[in-house]
Amino acid sequence: MSQSDADAQKVLEAVRELVPTLRQNGAETERRRWLLDENIELLEKAGVFRIATPERFGGLDLPVDQQAEILAEISRGCGSTGWVSMVWVSTAWIASLYPDKAQEEVFANGSVRISGGFTPSGTMKPVEGGYILNGTWRFNTGVPGAQWNVHAAIAELPDGSHEELFALVPTDEITVADDWDVFGASGTGSATSTVKDVFVPSHRVVGVDVYDASTGNRWNAELKGRNYNLTSYILATCAPVYQGIAHAALELFLERVPGKPITYTNWTDQSQHPHTQVEVARAANKIAACDALSREWLRVLQDRTDQGEKLTVEEKAAIRGQVGYVVQATKEAVETLYNISSASTILRTNHFQRAYRDVAALSLHGLLTPVSSLEAHGRVLLGLEPGTDYI
Structure with a gap:
């Protein structure tokens, strides 16, 4: 068994043991309209939020089939917890497409929770060294408990053209509304997030072309097969x-x-x-x-x-x-x-x-x-x- 397989099995077994607890916490998760702290802490301890983090930052960098198996098992315990975990894990993989400087900031602790608003309902204004971001994003799953959030926005470039860009922003610079009240997936905390006049440095902004990792731009694409x-x-x-x-x-x-x-x-x-x-x-x-x-x-x-x-x-x-x-x-x-x-x-x-x-x-x-x-x-x-x- 390879080290990757051993790491994946360890996380999977830890999550499998958590299924009864996640299921039992389901009712309270719904009442809160957000995950219980216990759920997040247990998944953190199990290593779930390291499964898409690059190895060089202390992550497990698991292949997609092993990520999928772990996410399915979480969802067997609690659908809301599974959906939020999916968003945090998949967006962490997306962060691995950003420039090295951004990755060093985002993955500083190895385990990371990143949410995202991928409908381009914001605007970005180019300024020296980066952009000024403004906008509001609905259905921003997982943002109440994330450390970073990806925001899709439209930038007006100096030549008058427009480009869709994706900005990585620390969640302490984001306002999160208390407006998630739904009949299903109730605990996902898919609230509305708002950013007002936030400066985003250039290294934390990428375009649509970088988001296709099959171009091979990901730092370890040739080594690990994650492009x-x-x-x-x-x-x-x-x-x-x-x-x-x-x-x-x-x-x-x-x-x-x-x-x-x-x-x-x-x-x-x-x-x-x-x-x-x-x-x-x-x-x-x-x-x-x-x-x-x-x-x-x-x-x-x-x-x-x-x-x-x-x-x-x-x-x-x-x-x-x-x-x-x-x-x-x-x-x-x-x-x-x-x-x-x-x-x-x-x-x-x-x-x-x-x-x-x-x-x-x-x-x-x-x-x-x-x-x-x-x-x-x-x-x-x-x-x-x-x-x-x-x-």
Whole structure:
């Protein structure tokens, strides 16, 4: 076993032991609309926030398939905690695309939590040595507990042209609103962040071209094979959250159903009913199919990166389409189990209802919504342009 594999296994085993605690903390996480400090501290101790940090800064720099496995396991315990962890981990990888000086600042402690507002709803004005940043970003997941945040903004350049740029800003220079109040993924703290007249030095600002790590600009791209296509990498780290939530729902359903009577019928054990058996198998197989699909796109993503090659348009479109299918199929699997559950499932003390609401809420994410993702994939299969830059 390589050192990387040993490190990944150690983190995974530590996270697996935390699943009952993360699940038990779910109700309070929802009430707070943000992760419990205990959740963050336990994941910190497990090494989760080092898994995408470059080795030279004391990080584990794990490959994407090992990152995905860890994120799925966190999500099996708590969907909100899994989603926030995904954002912090994937944005830490993004920070590894910035100039060395920025990386030295961001990764100074090895373990780091970085959130991001990637809709360009801010403006940047060039000044000597950097930019002045202003703007407001909605749905900024994880910003209440992050140390740094990426802000997408439009800069007006001296020649009058405009460019989309991405600024790394310490969160102590950001104002975070108390406006996250939703029915699902309630603990993600995806609040609105605002920046007013903040100076961002040039070394903490990059353009769209640098964000595609498949150009090989990442500091250790040749050595470690981490120069992933940006969108494909983000999609590959998002999907495990849906998979983890679906696995939790199946696990929770199976724990409760044996010996449970079907009210107002003569059935004294729901597990003996053929309809229950068929529907459980249907849900389990959808989840297993999602797991199989994810293993394939993770293999393709890593193989291309290891060989120093870019993904083809067909491969990128397939990853987007298949992730969209996973979002749809995991949601359907959880709904199938919900539809054969008893009325007590709606109690707040029942962890299943949280998984049901979390997967429903997260299925509406703009980049991950099944229709748009499947459309892009289908267009490419039909010999057309994908119709989106986000592949």
